[in-house]
Amino acid sequence: MDEDGGEGAVPAKPRPRASVVGVLGEVLVTCGVLVFLFLGWQVWLNDLIVGADQNRAGTALGEGWDKTPPSRQHATAPATTPSATPSVSPSPGLATDFGEPVVGSAPRDTVKFAVLYVPRFGADYARSISEGVETAEVLDRNGIGHYPDTQMPGQVGNFAIAAHRTTHGAPFKPLANLQVGDKIYVRTPDGYYTYSFRGLEYVRPTGVGVLSPVPQFAGAETTDRILTMTSCNPEFSAAERIIAYAALESWQPTSAGAPAAISAAVTAKS
Amino acid sequence: MYAALWRLMPGPLWLRVLLLAFLFTAVLAGLVLFVFPWLDTFVNTNEVTVGT
Numbered sequence: 150m151d152e153d154g155g156e157g158a159v160p161a162k163p164r165p166r167a168s169v170v171g172v173l174g175e176v177l178v179t180c181g182v183l184v185f186l187f188l189g190w191q192v193w194l195n196d197l198i199v200g201a202d203q204n205r206a207g208t209a210l211g212e213g214w215d216k217t218p219p220s221r222q223h224a225t226a227p228a229t230t231p232s233a234t235p236s237v238s239p240s241p242g243l244a245t246d247f248g249e250p251v252v253g254s255a256p257r258d259t260v261k262f263a264v265l266y267v268p269r270f271g272a273d274y275a276r277s278i279s280e281g282v283e284t285a286e287v288l289d290r291n292g293i294g295h296y297p298d299t300q301m302p303g304q305v306g307n308f309a310i311a312a313h314r315t316t317h318g319a320p321f322k323p324l325a326n327l328q329v330g331d332k333i334y335v336r337t338p339d340g341y342y343t344y345s346f347r348g349l350e351y352v353r354p355t356g357v358g359v360l361s362p363v364p365q366f367a368g369a370e371t372t373d374r375i376l377t378m379t380s381c382n383p384e385f386s387a388a389e390r391i392i393a394y395a396a397l398e399s400w401q402p403t404s405a406g407a408p409a410a411i412s413a414a415v416t417a418k419s
Numbered sequence: 420m421y422a423a424l425w426r427l428m429p430g431p432l433w434l435r436v437l438l439l440a441f442l443f444t445a446v447l448a449g450l451v452l453f454v455f456p457w458l459d460t461f462v463n464t465n466e467v468t469v470g471t
Contacts, residue, residue: 352469
């Protein structure tokens with residue numbers, strides 16, 4: 150700038166006119182900056198914001214079940230019962246075997262019906278599981294989705310869920326960090342289902358065999374209760390899918406309280 | 420383009436800098452709150468489900 154501030158001095162020479170090339174250059178540089186801003190927003194900033202939102206929602210969903218008596222009703226059905234038992238009662242005795250897991254019925258599409266706790270993903274990790282795997286309605290917004298034609302938590306067969314590994318809160322970002330034996334907790338209004346991580350598998354996007362009651366063995370009879378988690382692989386790509394398998398280890402009803410390993414996440418205030 | 424913007428702004432230097440900072444923040448907020456989420460619906464490179 151060749152103008153002196155404050156004095157209103159007359160420019161010594163006429164201002165050079167802005168050239169077409171100059172303006173074009175500025176526009177292009179601006180576009181480049183915008184692209185990088187968008188990338189930063191998509192893979193980092195939005196992830197942090199949406200991830201924290203999803204975690205809060207997951208925690209709140211679980212806490213709502215603590216306040217209302219356990220029932221076979223679905224999570225997001227309006228709370229009609231005016232909270233008879235305010236908190237979980239201490240477990241009667243030291244029973245650790247609660248028999249056959251209670252299996253809830255499948256909820257309506259996009260309804261949040263369970264919460265996933267994975268200590269390996271973080272001490273306060275709590276993300277809701279919704280029915281359906283639609284990209285816009287479930288995966289981009291709510292986080293984790295349940296494949297509609299697969300079984301429910303605790304049921305004999307395969308409870309299969311999917312979530313983003315990058316962007317939109319990325320609930321399955323650390324999926325590849327799981328170690329054999331890591332506990333994965335699924336909570337429904339009925340209780341807590343403790344799964345133990347078994348292993349990873351990598352398949353093509355068309356590899357629907359991972360959703361079978363016995364993964365990769367369509368039609369096989371089973372008595373096992375499997376949890377299958379699917380996400381994209383490699384990260385930031387849609388070329389393959391990463392699959393994580395876990396097997397049901399134990400079950401306890403809501404009245405028995407939360408497993409000690411996730412009691413912090415279950416009651417986390419955020 | 421940006422030189423013209425600078426010339427169009429009124430007041431002394433400190434006011435122009437303040438205005439520019441305000442304008443920059445407003446544009447950034449508009450991008451993050453409205454433009455980027457809208458753009459994101461067209462950029463879907465992260466399919467996470469198996470299916471045919």
